[in-house]
Amino acid sequence: MVKIVVDTNVCIGCGLCVHDCPMHVYELKDGRSRVANPDDCMMCLSCHEICPANAIEHQDIYLSRRLYIDLEVCSMLRRFV
Numbered sequence: 001m002v003k004i005v006v007d008t009n010v011c012i013g014c015g016l017c018v019h020d021c022p023m024h025v026y027e028l029k030d031g032r033s034r035v036a037n038p039d040d041c042m043m044c045l046s047c048h049e050i051c052p053a054n055a056i057e058h059q060d061i062y063l064s065r066r067l068y069i070d071l072e073v074c075s076m077l078r079r080f081v
């Protein structure tokens with residue numbers, strides 16, 4: 001099981017990870033993101049790239065191992081490459 005940590009001290013509660021995660025791993029609670037379903041994570045790392053506060057950490061997952069990149073993140077990456 002992957003360990004996912006949201007730093008609630010820096011999360012601004014924007015909800016982007018909740019909206020963007022294809023596996024519905026996150027939920028908003030008390031104005032902050034919370035990891036609700038860590039077992040469903042498929043290691044795409046889209047949440048990492050979309051979080052404006054850099055508040056999300058996955059242990060032992062690297063970009064080179066990602067399995068899926070959603071369209072919203074692809075369009076965001078195109079702005080930089």
Ligand code: SF4
Nearest residue numbers: 021041042044045047
């Ligand atoms: S890595 Fe992908 S599946 Fe896992 S929590 Fe982030 S957006 Fe969801």
Ligand code: SF4
Nearest residue numbers: 011012014015017051
């Ligand atoms: S995308 Fe980042 S800042 Fe926004 S709710 Fe998720 S963890 Fe918090």
